[in-house]
Amino acid sequence: MRIIEAKDYQDMSKKAANILAAQVILKPESVLGLATGSTPIGTYEYLADWCKRGDVDFSKAATVNLDEYRGLDHDHEQGYYYFMNKHLYSKINIDPSRTHVPNGMEPDPAKESARYEALIRSLGGVDIQLLGIGHDGHIGFNEPNTHFDVDTHCVDLTEMTIEANKRFFASADEVPRQAYTMGIGTIMRARKILMIICGEDKADITAAALCGPVTPEVPASILRFHQDVTVIGDAAALSKLPR
Numbered sequence: 001m002r003i004i005e006a007k008d009y010q011d012m013s014k015k016a017a018n019i020l021a022a023q024v025i026l027k028p029e030s031v032l033g034l035a036t037g038s039t040p041i042g043t044y045e046y047l048a049d050w051c052k053r054g055d056v057d058f059s060k061a062a063t064v065n066l067d068e069y070r071g072l073d074h075d076h077e078q079g080y081y082y083f084m085n086k087h088l089y090s091k092i093n094i095d096p097s098r099t100h101v102p103n104g105m106e107p108d109p110a111k112e113s114a115r116y117e118a119l120i121r122s123l124g125g126v127d128i129q130l131l132g133i134g135h136d137g138h139i140g141f142n143e144p145n146t147h148f149d150v151d152t153h154c155v156d157l158t159e160m161t162i163e164a165n166k167r168f169f170a171s172a173d174e175v176p177r178q179a180y181t182m183g184i185g186t187i188m189r190a191r192k193i194l195m196i197i198c199g200e201d202k203a204d205i206t207a208a209a210l211c212g213p214v215t216p217e218v219p220a221s222i223l224r225f226h227q228d229v230t231v232i233g234d235a236a237a238l239s240k241l242p243r
């Protein structure tokens with residue numbers, strides 16, 4: 001695991017964007033595993049800017065997102081497809097038919113989970129998976145005490161996640177209670193992992209995930225068993241790591 005300290009959010013975002021851009025330059029048909037949340041927005045801004053300037057070409061790339069709320073469609077403003085379209089897809093030259101997010105409107109969890117796994121396999125697997133981390137250590141919507149070997153599935157969101165995400169909704173009551181997410185098994189099959197972390201409020205969970213025991217109680221801790229992980233954190237997020 002490589003841990004890179006960035007000066008601040010902008011620096012973290014630029015470094016992460018550089019790694020994703022290099023991936024696409026080296027392998028134009030890369031499958032990029034992408035994430036939502038506030039952390040990756042700056043990374044997507046850099047990629048959009050570099051694409052506009054002609055420095056990165058996404059025309060052959062494909063994307064698969066980690067997760068989507070159950071019950072929200074592509075046009076729902078709080079949905080993750082909408083988020084990705086707003087922050088990235090609409091700003092780069094990617095073929096929209098090669099951008100994938102779990103279908104939150106599929107009522108049958110087993111069917112959607114199997115479809116999404118088959119889709120990822122048919123694309124040849126994820127070349128690099130971008131991840132944030134939740135305050136409880138979740139990656140995607142894999143909440144504490146999820147089995148490490150599960151694939152895409154439907155989860156019940158924890159109160160902590162509902163509370164953290166209510167800022168995007170009119171109230172906590174409007175936050176969906178379930179989501180489709182790649183499982184830890186899916187995430188661990190990505191060839192490379194790129195985790196970005198920002199802010200003092202993530203310092204404790206970052207230390208637990210990167211230095212504490214590998215345990216389902218801290219889902220991100222499993223990443224220490226992956227052979228190619230890069231973590232980019234700002235100084236505040238990395239402040240509780242042993243020096």
Ligand code: PGA
Pocket residue numbers: 036037038039040131132133134135138139140
């Ligand atoms: P955030 O979310 O980027 O909005 O902090 C991260 C996550 O929950 O994975």
